[in-house]
Amino acid sequence: MQLTLEFGGGLELLCDSVKVHNVNVDLQNRAEKLTMKDLLCWVRTNVIKERPEMFMKGDSVRPGVLVLVNDCDWELSGQLDTTLEEKDVVVFISTLHGG
Amino acid sequence: MVEVEELRPHADHMSTIEDSDSVASIVARITLFNAGFEEHKQHFHHTQLHGTVGRDFDCIENTLDELKHKFTQLKTQLKALGSESRNGTLDVAKYRAKDDLASTRYHDPWALKLEEYKRYGRQLIMPEVGMPGQLRLKASSVLIVGAGGLGCPAAAYLAGAGVGKIGIMDGDIVEVSNLHRQVMHNSAWVGKSKAVSLGNALRLINPLPRYEIHPYHLVPENSAIAAGYSMILDCTDRPSSRYLISDMAVVHGIPLVSASALRTEGQIMVLNDPPVSSDSEKAGPCYRCIFPRPPPPESVQSCGEGGILGPVVGVMGVLQALEAVKVIMRPPDRPANPPSLIMFSAYGSQMFRTMRIRGKNPTCSACSSDTTITRQSLESGSQDYMAFCGALEASDVLAAKDRVSVMDFASMINRSGTPVNHTLVDVREKPQFELCNMLGSVHVPFSLLRRWKNAEEATTALSIDIESHEPIYVVCRLGNDSQATVNKLRELGIDRNGARKIMDIKGGWEAWRKDIDQSWPEY
Numbered sequence: 001m002q003l004t005l006e007f008g009g010g011l012e013l014l015c016d017s018v019k020v021h022n023v024n025v026d027l028q029n030r031a032e033k034l035t036m037k038d039l040l041c042w043v044r045t046n047v048i049k050e051r052p053e054m055f056m057k058g059d060s061v062r063p064g065v066l067v068l069v070n071d072c073d074w075e076l077s078g079q080l081d082t083t084l085e086e087k088d089v090v091v092f093i094s095t096l097h098g099g
Numbered sequence: 100m101v102e103v104e105e106l107r108p109h110a111d112h113m114s115t116i117e118d119s120d121s122v123a124s125i126v127a128r129i130t131l132f133n134a135g136f137e138e139h140k141q142h143f144h145h146t147q148l149h150g151t152v153g154r155d156f157d158c159i160e161n162t163l164d165e166l167k168h169k170f171t172q173l174k175t176q177l178k179a180l181g182s183e184s185r186n187g188t189l190d191v192a193k194y195r196a197k198d199d200l201a202s203t204r205y206h207d208p209w210a211l212k213l214e215e216y217k218r219y220g221r222q223l224i225m226p227e228v229g230m231p232g233q234l235r236l237k238a239s240s241v242l243i244v245g246a247g248g249l250g251c252p253a254a255a256y257l258a259g260a261g262v263g264k265i266g267i268m269d270g271d272i273v274e275v276s277n278l279h280r281q282v283m284h285n286s287a288w289v290g291k292s293k294a295v296s297l298g299n300a301l302r303l304i305n306p307l308p309r310y311e312i313h314p315y316h317l318v319p320e321n322s323a324i325a326a327g328y329s330m331i332l333d334c335t336d337r338p339s340s341r342y343l344i345s346d347m348a349v350v351h352g353i354p355l356v357s358a359s360a361l362r363t364e365g366q367i368m369v370l371n372d373p374p375v376s377s378d379s380e381k382a383g384p385c386y387r388c389i390f391p392r393p394p395p396p397e398s399v400q401s402c403g404e405g406g407i408l409g410p411v412v413g414v415m416g417v418l419q420a421l422e423a424v425k426v427i428m429r430p431p432d433r434p435a436n437p438p439s440l441i442m443f444s445a446y447g448s449q450m451f452r453t454m455r456i457r458g459k460n461p462t463c464s465a466c467s468s469d470t471t472i473t474r475q476s477l478e479s480g481s482q483d484y485m486a487f488c489g490a491l492e493a494s495d496v497l498a499a500k501d502r503v504s505v506m507d508f509a510s511m512i513n514r515s516g517t518p519v520n521h522t523l524v525d526v527r528e529k530p531q532f533e534l535c536n537m538l539g540s541v542h543v544p545f546s547l548l549r550r551w552k553n554a555e556e557a558t559t560a561l562s563i564d565i566e567s568h569e570p571i572y573v574v575c576r577l578g579n580d581s582q583a584t585v586n587k588l589r590e591l592g593i594d595r596n597g598a599r600k601i602m603d604i605k606g607g608w609e610a611w612r613k614d615i616d617q618s619w620p621e622y
Contacts, residue, residue, distance in 0.1 A: 008444060009364060010400065013546070019447065050550050054398055064338075064394025066440070068454050075457035091454075093442065095394060098361040098402040099249040099336040099412065 001025050001034055001086055005047065009094035011065065014055055015047050023047070036067070037080040039090065055092070064095045210234065215307065219261050232428035233261060239427045240264035242325060244317050244344055245334030246293040247271070248402070248412035249358050249419060251283040253332055256420035258301040262427070264309040265301065266328060269294040270316035276622075280409035319343060320480045325351040330427065332419050333357040336401060338393045339484040345370060345386030346482070349466045350474040352376030356422045357386060358415045361405050363445040365415035368456070369422050372435045375459075375466045384438050388460035393488040411445050418443075497582045503602045505610045508572060512537075521570045522563055526584050527608075531576060535608075535620050545580040554591045565593070570600035578607040 005021040012019045025042050027034055037059060048055050054062065060080060061067055067074040068091040074082050084090070210230060211219075215237075222228045228236075241262050243250050246269035258265055271293045273284045283300040284293065294314040301310060313324060317340060325331060325347045333344045333355060341357060348355035354372035359365065372383040402412075418441065429435070440454045465472050476482060512519060525532055526545040536542065543560050551557050558565050571588065575581040581603035588594065594601045604611070612619035 008442065008447075009366070010361065010398075010405070054395075062395060062398070063392035064390060064398060066389075066454075066456070071452065071454050073454065073456040076455065093366075094398065095390060096359040096361040096364060096366050097336060097338050097341065097394075097399050098405065098407055099245055099247055099334050099359050099415075 001027065001084065003039070003084065003087070004089045005043065006089065006091045007093075008091065009096050011055065011092050011094045014051060015049050021047055034084045035080065036069070036074060036078075036082040036084065036090075039084060040080070043092075061092065066093045066095065067091070068093070211237075212307075215261065218305070218307070222260065228428060231430065235428050236261050236424065237263045239330060240266070240328045241330045241332060241423060241427075242266040242268065242328040243332045243334055244268045244340070245336065246281075246283075246297040247277065247334060247336065248280040248360065248407065248409070249416040250332070250334035251281045251297060252413050252416035253334060253358075253419040253423070254297055254301055255283055255304060256417060257423060258305045258308055260420070260424055261305065262308055264311065264328070266311040266313060266324070267294045267297050267301075268313040268315070268317055268324070269297070270314065276403075280407060280412050282409075282413065317343065318480075319477050319482055319484065322347045323474075323478050325353065329353055330423055331355045332423060334416065334419065337488075338399060339488040341386055342393065342487060343482075343484045346465050346472050346477055349375055349385050349470075350472065350477055354383075354426050355386070356419045356426070358419045360407060360412035360415045360443075361400060361402060363408055363411055364447075365411055365418075365443040367415055367418050367422065367441045367443075368439070369426060369436070370438075371466070372426055381434070382459055382466070383435055384457060384459045385463060385466040387465040388458070388463045389438075389440075389456060391460070391464070396489045396491045408445060411443070414443055497585055497603060501585060501602050502582075502605045503572060504605050505614050508604050508611075509615045511572075521572055522561060524561060524571060524573045524584070526573060526575045526580050531622075534622060540574075545575065545584060548584060548587060551587065551591060554593060557588060557591050557593055563593075565595075568599055570602065572602055572604055574604040574611075575607045577609050578603065578605055581607060 001024065003023055003025055005023055007015060007019055007021075015021070023046070025034060025039065028038065031038070040056065040060065044052050044056055055065070056062060067079075069077055069082055069084070070089055071091075211233060215233070216223065219228075219233055223230070223233055239262050241257055241264070243254050243257075243266065246254070246267050250267070250269065254265060254267060269292075272290055273281070273288045273293050273296055275286070275289050277293075278284060278286065278289075281293075284296045285300075288296040292314040294312050298310050298312040301308075311327070313321075315321070317324075317335075322343065328351075330353055331344060331348050333341055335341065335344065336359075341359075345355060345357070348371045352374040354374060355370040356367070357370055358367040368386075368389070370383060370389075371385050373381055375382045375385075426435070438456050438458055440456050442452045442454065444450060444452075459466060461467055462469070464470060472482065511521065523537060523540040525536055525540045525542050526548065527542075528544045528546060529542075532542045532544075541561055548557070548560070551560075554565060557563075561571075563569070563571070571593070573581040573584045573588075575584075585601050585603045588601050593599065606613075608619060609621075612621055
């Protein structure tokens with residue numbers, strides 16, 4: 001499945017400072033759909049290069065990271081259960097605190 | 100018998116009182132009218148008139164009541180103006196405006212001072228502002244917490260727009276390293292209060308608003324200050340104050356505009372809009388609804404650590420002023436915008452993006468009906484925001500024997516400054532290394548070496564012989580990353596179980612500058 005992943009707010013530093021990743025995610029074990037839960041595992045293994053604890057906590061993102069699927073908060077689409085579709089854009093963004 | 104027509108001219112004349120009429124002339128005319136009216140009234144009763152004439156009489160009586168009311172209002176206004184005049188700010192004789200904000204009669208001419216018409220003219224003629232918007236701005240009061248990179252531009256635009264009262268809260272002093280982005284301060288104010296400095300600058304922009312300067316830091320115990328305001332701007336720079344300000348906004352029932360910036364990016368949200376107290380069905384989310392748990396402290400970077408591009412934080416501060424003005428001027432019957440997060444990325448493919456975010460969390464610990472956070476609990480100091488957000492562990496991760504002071508290190512280099520019989524590893528990031536570095540030092544950024552997986556990667560990058568006994572000294576900006584590097588090199592076996600000395604330079608280049616070489620740049 002073709003997806004665009006974007007990292008911002010400093011999370012890009014965990015993946016070679018690359019902000020936009022066009023990726024192809026294969027469905028595991030002949031699964032029919034890809035959920036955000038599956039994608040997080042995949043990202044942790046295939047995209048995050050260092051300090052995974054700065055990205056995830058347990059099976060979800062760490063506190064202070066917003067996840068947006070097609071410009072919409074994943075809280076509104078079912079969080080980990082959100083089903084992804086071809087060409088979806090998933091944004092991971094760390095909250096900033098400077099001022 | 101009295102002709103009713105005789106009364107009408109008087110009444111008509113009276114009902115066309117102009118604001119331009121002097122109070123004295125109105126008084127005289129009302130008195131005259133009153134006297135004549137009473138006379139006619141008695142005469143009427145005497146002749147026992149009925150029917151249409153009686154109805155006309157009621158009508159005239161109503162007009163008189165209205166005029167008396169208007170007269171009282173004008174007298175009150177005159178009194179207020181008189182006191183202003185004594186302060187030398189206004190000339191009563193020339194002052195004709197009706198400046199009664201309590202009333203919503205903004206269609207009356209001169210609802211603003213003439214100076215205000217002129218000053219706000221460019222925004223007044225816009226349909227988004229107009230007289231209703233300007234009067235809402237004038238009736239509003241905004242507390243700006245933080246007089247830094249966000250607070251400076253935000254405050255400047257709000258002062259310029261004519262917000263009635265502006266509070267500035269900040270306990271910090273102006274530093275020279277602030278001036279590239281905190282655009283309202285200036286070099287002459289270095290070392291003095293930021294809140295006072297910003298207040299002075301705002302008065303120069305617009306002397307009309309009321310300014311309240313709070314030159315101290317926000318803590319739960321002084322959060323009652325929010326009671327005097329109708330909106331808060333969070334222009335601070337750390338998670339603990341963001342949660343505190345959100346809780347303040349919730350318990351005081353006022354909207355909050357929260358923004359932040361770091362390096363080349365910024366984020367902004369309008370929260371608690373409308374506030375919980377108004378109609379909980381429609382209430383907007385608070386900061387805790389969006390971020391119920393604080394980020395781990397090690398993930399939080401300040402502008403001092405991560406850096407900040409001036410215009411980036413400027414854009415975010417300007418957007419805060421814009422969102423604040425939009426909320427303030429919004430007519431009561433117009434719904435608030437759906438909750439959203441605007442993200443700014445100076446180098447992104449799209450500079451601005453607006454993301455729909457979750458609404459109010461029905462189980463939020465701050466703004467739901469079963470909250471434990473009340474105004475009283477907040478102001479008593481029982482909420483510990485520092486503990487909630489956590490702090491980094493103390494930076495002394497290495498034992499004293501594994502560290503060398505800048506004094507001792509200075510004795511190990513020769514006069515030309517080059518290392519003698521040792522390897523000096525500088526682990527600052529590239530831009531910092533390029534600012535200033537020591538001749539002969541080896542540069543390996545911490546972000547790179549942190550990912551080394553084996554000794555070979557380290558020996559190649561450092562150009563060292565794994566069998567050598569030459570000690571390795573590690574230095575960084577402040578002495579934290581250098582300690583972590585020492586541990587990393589040991590993990591990789593570079594120290595051959597203690598056979599080779601690997602030490603960090605305590606306090607980094609900052610300590611070097613203070614104690615050894617004052618010609619080393621401070622940045």
